[in-house]
Amino acid sequence: MSASYYYTIERSANAEFKDRGSKFIAFAFPITNTKDFKKRLVELKEEHPKAVHHCFAYRLGTDGNNFRSSDDGEPSGTAGKPILGQIDGKELTDVAVVIVRYFGGTLLGVPGLINAYKTATSLALQTTPIIQKAIETHYHLQFDYTKMNEVMMIVKKHHCSIVKKETELFCQMEIGIPKANLELVLLKLKEIYGIEMKKTDLKS
Numbered sequence: 001m002s003a004s005y006y007y008t009i010e011r012s013a014n015a016e017f018k019d020r021g022s023k024f025i026a027f028a029f030p031i032t033n034t035k036d037f038k039k040r041l042v043e044l045k046e047e048h049p050k051a052v053h054h055c056f057a058y059r060l061g062t063d064g065n066n067f068r069s070s071d072d073g074e075p076s077g078t079a080g081k082p083i084l085g086q087i088d089g090k091e092l093t094d095v096a097v098v099i100v101r102y103f104g105g106t107l108l109g110v111p112g113l114i115n116a117y118k119t120a121t122s123l124a125l126q127t128t129p130i131i132q133k134a135i136e137t138h139y140h141l142q143f144d145y146t147k148m149n150e151v152m153m154i155v156k157k158h159h160c161s162i163v164k165k166e167t168e169l170f171c172q173m174e175i176g177i178p179k180a181n182l183e184l185v186l187l188k189l190k191e192i193y194g195i196e197m198k199k200t201d202l203k204s
Contacts, residue, residue: 004134004135004178004179004180005132005133005134005135006062006093006094006132006133006135007090007091007092007093007130007131007132007133008030008092008093008094008095008130008131008133009028009029009030009092009095009125009128009129009130009131010030010128010129010130010131011029011030011128011129012027012028012029012030012128013027013028013029013124013125013127013128014026014027014028014124014127015120015123015124015126015127016120016123017116017119017120017123018104019104019108019112019115019116020104020106020108020112021103021104021105021106022101022102022103022104022106022108022116023101023102023104024099024100024101024116024117024119024120025048025099025100025101025102025120026097026098026099026120026121026123026124027040027044027097027098027099027100027124028095028096028097028121028124028125028128029095029096029097030094030095030096031058031060031094031095031096032060032094033060034058034060036096037056037058037096040096040098041054041056041098044098044100048100048102050102051100051101051102052073052101052102052103053071053072053073053074053079053099053100053101054072054098054099054100054101055070055071055072055074055079055080055083055098055099055101055117056068056069056070056072056080056083056096056097056098056099057069057070057080057081057083057084057087057096057097058087058095058096058097059084059087059088059092059093059094059095060093060094061093061094062093062135067084069081069083069084074101074113074117075110075113077114078110078113078114078117079099079113079117082114082117082118082121083097083099083117083118083121085118086118086121086122086125087121087125090125090130092125092130097121097124097125099117099120099121134159134178134179134180135178135179136160136161136176136177136178136179137176137177137179137182137199138163138174138175138176138177138199138200138201139174139175139177139186139197139198139199139200140172140173140174140197140198140199140200141171141172141173141174141175141189141195141196141197142170142171142172142173142195142196143170143171143173143192143194143195143196144169144170144171144194145167145168145169145170145171147171147192147193147194147195148167148171150192151171151173151189151192151195154185154188154189155175158177158178158181158184158185158188159178159181160175160176160177160178160181160185161175161176162174162175162176163175163176174200
């Protein structure tokens with residue numbers, strides 16, 4: 001993984017793996033924060049109320065510290081870790097995978113479970129394109145409406161992303177600045193009279 005970019009998945013995908021009557025349905029989807037993940041997990045539990053397990057793993061951000069995995073009642077280490085292992089094996093981040101399991105009546109044992117969760121995750125991740133994105137630092141901007149054109153010129157010229165925008169008398173904007181352009185963009189924005197800037201974290 002290069003210092004200025006990271007890899008994630010372009011869109012949601014799902015795949016199914018069966019072993020001795022048990023069905024493992026893997027749902028892979030891009031996320032930008034833990035709220036995104038929790039909302040989707042609740043939806044999947046509502047969509048599959050008869051499933052015996054809803055195991056998952058996700059990774060967020062590029063510092064390597066924001067991740068979680070859950071076996072959701074399966075033997076320890078047989079579900080969450082294999083799912084996360086597949087995400088990390090492809091060097092992906094801002095990605096979550098939830099696997100819904102319907103029990104088929106036959107116990108698979110620890111090796112069987114590890115293989116099932118690993119395989120279902122791998123199949124789901126294979127069905128969605130992997131894309132490269134710029135690592136961004138997020139800033140909250142506040143400025144007078146008359147400065148909008150100046151701000152937008154800098155944002156567009158340096159390939160910043162607009163996360164949120166509120167345009168009233170006083171404009172508020174949440175932008176993502178590519179790591180490679182960070183110093184230059186901050187310098188240019190500071191040249192605009194009356195602009196307020198604050199670094200934010202969107203991952204929580």
